[in-house]
Structures are given as structure tokens and as C-alpha cells.
Amino acid sequence: xSTPATRFFEHPIQLPSISxxxxxSAKLAYRxxxxxxxxxxxLPTCFGGRLDDNLPFLYVPGEDGSEPAIPSEKYFIIVAGLxxxxxxxxxxxxxxxxxxxxxxxxxxxxxxxxxxxxxxxDLARSLGVKKLHAYIGFSMGGQQAxxxxxxxxxxxxxxxxxxxxxxxxxxxxSILEGPKAALVNSIDFKDGDYTDSEPCKRxxxxxxxxxxxxxxxxxxxxxxxxxxxxxxYASLEEYLKYDWEEGLGSWDAxxxxxxxxxxQDGDITRHYLEDEGDLSKTLRRIKAKGLVMPGRTDLFFPxxxxxxxxxxxxxxxxxxxxxxxGHLAGGGESTEVDREAIVKEVxxxxxx
Amino acid sequence: xSTPATRFFEHPIQLPSISxxxxxSAKLAYRxxxxxxxxxxxLPTCFGGRLDDNLPFLYVPGEDGSEPAIPSEKYFIIVAGLxxxxxxxxxxxxxxxxxxxxxxxxxxxxxxxxxxxxxxxDLARSLGVKKLHAYIGFSMGGQQAxxxxxxxxxxxxxxxxxxxxxxxxxxxxSILEGPKAALVNSIDFKDGDYTDSEPCKRxxxxxxxxxxxxxxxxxxxxxxxxxxxxxxYASLEEYLKYDWEEGLGSWDAxxxxxxxxxxQDGDITRHYLEDEGDLSKTLRRIKAKGLVMPGRTDLFFPxxxxxxxxxxxxxxxxxxxxxxxGHLAGGGESTEVDREAIVKEVxxxxxx
Numbered sequence: 001x002s003t004p005a006t007r008f009f010e011h012p013i014q015l016p017s018i019s020x021x022x023x024x025s026a027k028l029a030y031r032x033x034x035x036x037x038x039x040x041x042x043l044p045t046c047f048g049g050r051l052d053d054n055l056p057f058l059y060v061p062g063e064d065g066s067e068p069a070i071p072s073e074k075y076f077i078i079v080a081g082l083x084x085x086x087x088x089x090x091x092x093x094x095x096x097x098x099x100x101x102x103x104x105x106x107x108x109x110x111x112x113x114x115x116x117x118x119x120x121x122d123l124a125r126s127l128g129v130k131k132l133h134a135y136i137g138f139s140m141g142g143q144q145a146x147x148x149x150x151x152x153x154x155x156x157x158x159x160x161x162x163x164x165x166x167x168x169x170x171x172x173x174s175i176l177e178g179p180k181a182a183l184v185n186s187i188d189f190k191d192g193d194y195t196d197s198e199p200c201k202r203x204x205x206x207x208x209x210x211x212x213x214x215x216x217x218x219x220x221x222x223x224x225x226x227x228x229x230x231x232x233y234a235s236l237e238e239y240l241k242y243d244w245e246e247g248l249g250s251w252d253a254x255x256x257x258x259x260x261x262x263x264q265d266g267d268i269t270r271h272y273l274e275d276e277g278d279l280s281k282t283l284r285r286i287k288a289k290g291l292v293m294p295g296r297t298d299l300f301f302p303x304x305x306x307x308x309x310x311x312x313x314x315x316x317x318x319x320x321x322x323x324x325x326g327h328l329a330g331g332g333e334s335t336e337v338d339r340e341a342i343v344k345e346v347x348x349x350x351x352x
Numbered sequence: 353x354s355t356p357a358t359r360f361f362e363h364p365i366q367l368p369s370i371s372x373x374x375x376x377s378a379k380l381a382y383r384x385x386x387x388x389x390x391x392x393x394x395l396p397t398c399f400g401g402r403l404d405d406n407l408p409f410l411y412v413p414g415e416d417g418s419e420p421a422i423p424s425e426k427y428f429i430i431v432a433g434l435x436x437x438x439x440x441x442x443x444x445x446x447x448x449x450x451x452x453x454x455x456x457x458x459x460x461x462x463x464x465x466x467x468x469x470x471x472x473x474d475l476a477r478s479l480g481v482k483k484l485h486a487y488i489g490f491s492m493g494g495q496q497a498x499x500x501x502x503x504x505x506x507x508x509x510x511x512x513x514x515x516x517x518x519x520x521x522x523x524x525x526s527i528l529e530g531p532k533a534a535l536v537n538s539i540d541f542k543d544g545d546y547t548d549s550e551p552c553k554r555x556x557x558x559x560x561x562x563x564x565x566x567x568x569x570x571x572x573x574x575x576x577x578x579x580x581x582x583x584x585y586a587s588l589e590e591y592l593k594y595d596w597e598e599g600l601g602s603w604d605a606x607x608x609x610x611x612x613x614x615x616q617d618g619d620i621t622r623h624y625l626e627d628e629g630d631l632s633k634t635l636r637r638i639k640a641k642g643l644v645m646p647g648r649t650d651l652f653f654p655x656x657x658x659x660x661x662x663x664x665x666x667x668x669x670x671x672x673x674x675x676x677x678g679h680l681a682g683g684g685e686s687t688e689v690d691r692e693a694i695v696k697e698v699x700x701x702x703x704x
Contacts, residue, residue: 169570169573169574170573170574170576170588171565171568171569171570171572171573171574173573173588174564174565174573174588174592175565177561177562177564177565177592178530178531178534178558178561178562178563178564178565179530179562181534181557181558181561181562181597182530182533182534182537182538182558182562185534185538185539185554185555185557185558186534186537186538186539187537187538187539187541189539202537203537205533205537206530206533206534206537209529209530209533210529210530210531210533210534210562211530212526212529212530213523213526213527213529213530216523217523218521218523218654218656218657220523221521221522221523221525221526222521222522222523224522236522236525236526240526240529245533299651302570304570305570
């Protein structure tokens with residue numbers, strides 16, 4: 001299966017900037033697979049994710065030709081990039097006009113999950129979709145799954161939240177404050193005015209390194225699993241350096257901050273002020289069937305939180321991914337066993 | 353009970369510096385309580401701790417006059433500061449001579465737990481102690497407890513490790529890489545050459561903020577426990593700002609890095625190369641009775657690790673502190689219930 005071209009959907013509404021009177025006309029980067037007449041499934045990207053690496057194990061056939069959980073012969077698949085994710089409108093590709101010599105990236109507006117979901121729903125409608133058969137996301141994608149189910153209860157029949165939550169917890173919020181502090185206080189952030197020729201490399205490197213131990217579990221380190229991560233690393237230091245300091249650290253600093261802000265502010269109760277922050281009330285507004293798959297050892301989104309959230313769904317199923325890969329267990333880049341566990345549940349859930 | 357004066361013990365051996373040919377004559381800051389003829393108990397400080405706040409609830413009488421776990425009428429109490437802890441020899445108070453205008457702090461040698469333990473044992477002997485009745489530490493203090501029991505098996509009868517470990521895990525090592533990256537890449541670290549007049553405040557602030565969520569637990573945040581932390585904070589942001597960004601952030605950057613290095617390198621197996629890193633072998637060398645008290649929700653030193661370590665002690669007792677205060681449950685600044693649980697176990701253990 002060849003990779004479809006990336007296209008862009010330009011949204012008529014504009015995102016207001018909190019830091020300047022400028023506005024930005026937002027664009028979504030997306031790809032589609034399959035026939036628009038088939039049941040539609042939308043998969044949004046996660047933090048640090050791009051269209052290329054967004055849960056491909058769910059819809060790309062195996063090398064042995066085996067059928068994936070979501071075959072493009074049966075479903076119309078839409079993969080959409082997060083605002084701030086460097087392909088859709090983001091600080092790095094949408095400099096807001098300011099006086100030279102600054103890039104203007106720092107003036108990109110803050111973006112909410114609602115901004116993302118509104119755009120995605122308009123995109124789906126523009127492609128002829130009347131109702132989504134399913135909406136499937138990992139991490140920030142899983143948070144978006146809860147958000148679309150709450151914001152557009154009649155537009156989505158099923159949602160799957162893998163290693164995500166309906167509301168960012170106080171702990172998760174505080175976790176993200178660490179990498180953020182590393183970045184904004186770094187030597188080359190320059191109060192946000194770094195330039196293309198002098199990017200904020202040390203800041204994003206520190207950001208990546210400080211996020212790494214949150215993404216995995218104590219047991220993962222005990223088993224020295226860096227030996228089987230990615231290409232297989234000879235040492236923990238190599239893993240931290242290549243996968244995190246240089247890997248995640250290759251992102252644009254303002255793109256990371258933009259995504260982080262969306263994540264930190266994630267909370268479905270904000271959209272129904274009459275619920276007064278009572279998460280159980282807002283969760284009960286969801287009409288879609290839900291499949292919620294936390295990782296057993298996830299430090300961002302512990303399974304206890306997912307267990308509590310599922311209790312308040314009218315039709316929710318909880319399946320814990322039994323893995324030592326922490327948060328990463330949900331993204332498909334951990335082990336074949338983790339992927340198979342997710343594929344099995346997704347396949348069954350899509351035909352319920 | 354009035355606070356005894358802080359005294360200093362100057363060690364005859366010198367610490368070799370890895371970054372320069374300079375050497376430093378190391379001094380230990382310490383205090384004693386009680387009569388040297390009574391059974392002696394040594395309490396070393398922890399990361400970010402000073403003599404003033406080193407487990408005082410164990411040996412200072414209650415305001416109601418109630419007897420503490422370690423009454424100074426019955427025991428000879430020695431409280432000793434960690435090298436790097438800002439009172440004993442540390443980068444901030446022992447500038448190694450280098451050319452102006454630099455402070456020379458960056459040339460302070462790296463320090464091991466063995467360096468600390470050697471000094472403490474010499475100090476105790478100089479005070480007339482033939483054998484320690486007990487050695488009690490929290491966090492890095494708990495790691496020191498394992499180290500003295502391994503390095504001086506005939507000098508210590510009992511050790512108590514509260515929220516510590518015999519070896520720093522790969523996960524814990526990686527956790528500490530985050531705050532370190534934030535600090536050394538910060539705008540005012542200046543490759544270690546910051547000065548007294550322009551200290552590394554933003555770096556240490558970012559360090560503090562990124563360490564905070566590791567020191568507590570998911571549940572602590574869920575219960576909004578910042579309302580009862582310290583003076584009681586109105587918001588999570590206030591807690592992060594005052595207790596961590598400004599609190600821990602008030603430390604000298606090189607002192608923090610010096611302590612961090614000691615912590616990251618902590619591993620009792622290094623002292624018996626013939627054990628080839630087999631932790632169980634080195635643990636079996638310990639002759640002292642051990643009481644090991646991890647916190648149920650500690651993210652640095654999870655109770656699973658302590659449980660495993662205690663299995664290999666000849667005479668070890670495990671008691672888990674049932675608390676949502678994460679790592680901080682062991683330091684005595686969490687709740688009255690946590691303190692009482694620790695006091696009860698310590699009191700019983702000292703007379704076994």
C-alpha cells in the first residue's frame with residue numbers, strides 16, 4: 001500500500017491569538033485511505049507524532065499480507081495532524097507577522113482540543129462523511145477521542161482512547177511543567193525569539209531528555225529494554241540521547257510548547273460550564289460506544305484514572321494493555337505483543 | 353531542646369578532582385545531641401536537606417513534651433551533612449582555585465557515597481564511637497545506610513533505610529537526567545561559570561520545577577494535597593513555584609549537580625568488584641539488622657525494589673509507608689500519620 005499524498009484543509013474560522021491581535025487561518029494536514037463511501041474512521045495524531053507514524057500498524061497491511069485491524073478496503077480512513085504538530089498549522093510553519101528580525105513563532109495563538117475537533121469535523125464533512133464509524137487516538141489522540149465524543153455526540157458512533165484521558169490530571173499537568181521549564185529557561189530559547197539559523201537545540205534537547213522517564217516504566221528500565229527499542233541501543237545513555245534528546249529534540253520549540261499547552265488544558269468539562277467541573281456528569285453526555293485502553297504502567301495516564309472514567313460512560317469498555325512499556329505501550333512502537341493486544345480489541349470493537 | 357552548634361570535621365584524605373588536578377580537603381558539617389557514652393546513632397542528610405531539617409521528628413521532643421523515637425537522654429545522636437549539601441564541603445563553599453573571573457565551583461571534584469561514609473566513620477571514631485547502634489537515613493540518606501552497612505559491616509549494628517535503595521535504578525538515574533539537563537542547558541548556567549553576583553537562578557528554578565512531580569504521587573495531586581503542604585497553598589501553581597522553583601531553586605547549581613552525581617552513581621556493588629554487579633551477593637555481605645521503609649507511592653524508589661532488596665538481607669524487615677505523599681512520605685514533612693508510622697517502627701527496631 002503506497003502512502004497517499006498529504007493534503008491540507010483550510011478552515012474558515014480563525015484562531016484568536018492571546019498574545020497579539022493577529023489571527024491565524026488554520027489548516028489541517030491530512031491523508032485519506034480507501035473509498036469515501038465506506039464507513040469512515042478518523043485517527044488524529046499524538047504529541048510528537050506526524051501523519052507518517054500515526055498508528056500505522058492499525059491500517060497498514062502486514063509484510064506477510066495479513067489484514068490489519070482497519071483495512072482500507074472496508075473503511076474510509078482519515079489521518080489528521082494536530083494543530084501545532086508541525087504539519088497542520090503550527091508555530092514553525094505559520095509565523096505570525098511581526099517586525100523583523102524575529103520569527104514571530106512566539107505569537108502563534110494557543111490552541112485547544114476544541115479547535116482541533118471543530119476543524120476535523122469540518123474536514124470529515126467536506127469529504128462527504130455524515131457520521132464517523134469510529135474515532136481512534138493514542139495519547140493526545142486519545143484525549144481528542146473523548147473530546148469529539150463530548151463535543152459532537154451525534155457525529156461519532158464509536159471512540160477508542162488508547163493511553164489517554166478525558167481530563168489532564170494535576171499530576172500530568174505538573175509532569176509537563178518540567179520539560180516546559182527546561183525549554184523556556186534554556187540558553188538558546190531567547191525568550192522565544194530564536195531564529196531558523198540559530199534554533200533552540202539545547203532547549204528542545206533538554207525537553208526531550210526530561211520527558212523520557214515519564215514515557216516508560218520502572219520495570220522497562222530494569223529489563224534494560226533500550227536494547228530492543230528502535231534500532232536497539234547499546235546503552236541507556238545512547239537511548240536517551242538518540243531517541244529523546246535528538247529525536248524529540250529535533251522538533252521546533254514553539255511547536256512543542258503549542259502542543260503542550262493543548263495537552264495541559266485538556267478537559268472535557270470545560271465545554272459544559274453547567275457541569276461545574278464534575279467529570280462524571282460530562283462523561284455521561286457521551287452517546288458513542290467507548291473502548292478505553294490504558295497501559296498498565298503508564299505514568300501520564302495511569303490505568304486507575306481510565307478505570308474511573310469508564311465507570312461513567314453509558315457504553316464503555318476498559319481493556320488494560322499489560323506491558324512494561326509505560327505510556328509508549330499504546331503507540332504501537334513497543335512490542336509485537338502490545339500491538340497484537342491493541343489490534344485484537346480494535347478489530348472486535350469496530351464490529352460491535 | 354536547643355539546637356546544638358554546627359561543627360566541622362576536617363578529613364585528612366583528599367578528594368581527587370576528575371576535572372582538574374586540584375584536590376580538596378573535605379570537611380563534614382555535623383551536630384551532636386546527648387552524651388557520647390550512650391549508644392550512638394548517626395543520621396546523614398538527604399538530597400536538598402540540611403542539618404536543621406534532617407528528620408528532626410525522630411529526635412526532637414514533641415511540643416507536648418512527648419518522648420521522640422530517639423531521645424537524646426538515651427542515645428548519642430550525630431547528624432552529618434552530605435558532601436555537596438552546602439554545609440559540608442561543597443562546590444558553593446569550597447571554590448577550587450582557578451584563574452579569575454570564574455568561581456571555580458565547576459572544578460569541585462565528584463563525590464561518592466564511599467567518600468561520605470569514610471568521612472562519617474572517621475568523624476564517629478573521633479567522637480569516641482566504637483560501633484554505631486544505628487544508622488538512619490532518608491532518600492540519599494537511605495542509600496548511605498545501605499552503603500555503610502556494606503562498607504563497614506562491623507561498625508554498624510542496625511541500619512534504617514527510609515525511601516532509599518542499595519543501588520540507583522536505571523529509571524531513577526534517568527529521572528535525574530531531566531532536572532540536570534534543565535540546569536546545565538539553562539540561560540544562566542554559563543557552562544558552569546555563573547558567578548555569585550549573577551547566580552544560576554533560572555536554571556535551578558527549572559531544576560526544581562521538573563523534579564516536583566517525581567517527588568509525589570498521582571493520587572497526591574488528585575487529592576489537591578498542595579492545600580495542606582507547607583503553609584498550605586491556594587493553587588498547584590503556587591506550590592510548584594514556592595516549594596520547588598523557589599525553594600529547591602534557591603540552592604547553588606553546582607551543589608545540586610554534585611549531590612545528583614553521588615545519587616546517580618549510588619551502587620553498593622561497586623565496592624566488591626568480585627560480585628560482578630550482582631546486587632543480591634553484595635546485599636548478603638551486610639551483617640547489620642536492617643529496617644527498610646519505602647513509600648507505597650514513591651516514584652524514585654518504588655516499594656517493589658525495596659521488597660526485592662530486603663529478600664537478600666540476612667536480617668531485614670520491610671515496612672511500607674502507606675501514604676499518597678510519594679517519596680516525600682519518608683521525610684517527615686508529609687502528614688502526622690506518616691510520621692507516626694515511621695516513629696513507631698524506628699522505636700521498636702532500635703531495641704531489637
